Amino acid sequence: LSTQEGVMRTNCVDCLDRTNVCQALFARFMLNQLLRRLNVLEGGEAVEHHEAFMDTFRNLWADNADQLSTQYAGNGAQKTDYTRRGRRTKLGMCTDVVNSVQRYFINNFMDGARQDALDLSTKKFVPDTQLA
DSSP states (O other), X not given: OOXXXXXXXXXXXXXXXXXXXXXXXXXXXXXXXXXXXXXXXXTTOOGGXXXXXXXXXXXXXXXXXXXXXXXXXXXXXXXXXXXXXXXXXXXXXXXXXXXXXXXXXXXXXXXXXXXXXXXXXXXXXXXXXXXX
């Protein structure tokens, strides 16, 4: 038995993609700590030494990033090449450029209904009284 000694909080929807990369790194660090404390891993051992596990772990976080990004930005997350493979790739950088251009158009020309739905679900929707 142990007592929680703190909380780590990340919140930065305006840089959603970097936030997910950081959260994946923190999650891996904390998983190592937990598994060592439970004696699943020995002192010098780390989840990074188990490639099959790391493939699943990375893909889980990248899939999470894509889902959150689609909800907030309208398309898949950026930097998932880093989250999935642990390194940036040329294809990943090109995909990020395409995603950025798509986000620009989505945010500026097609995002009204999505924003209204998010505002409604978070009780922040304010009806336009001018239309009544």
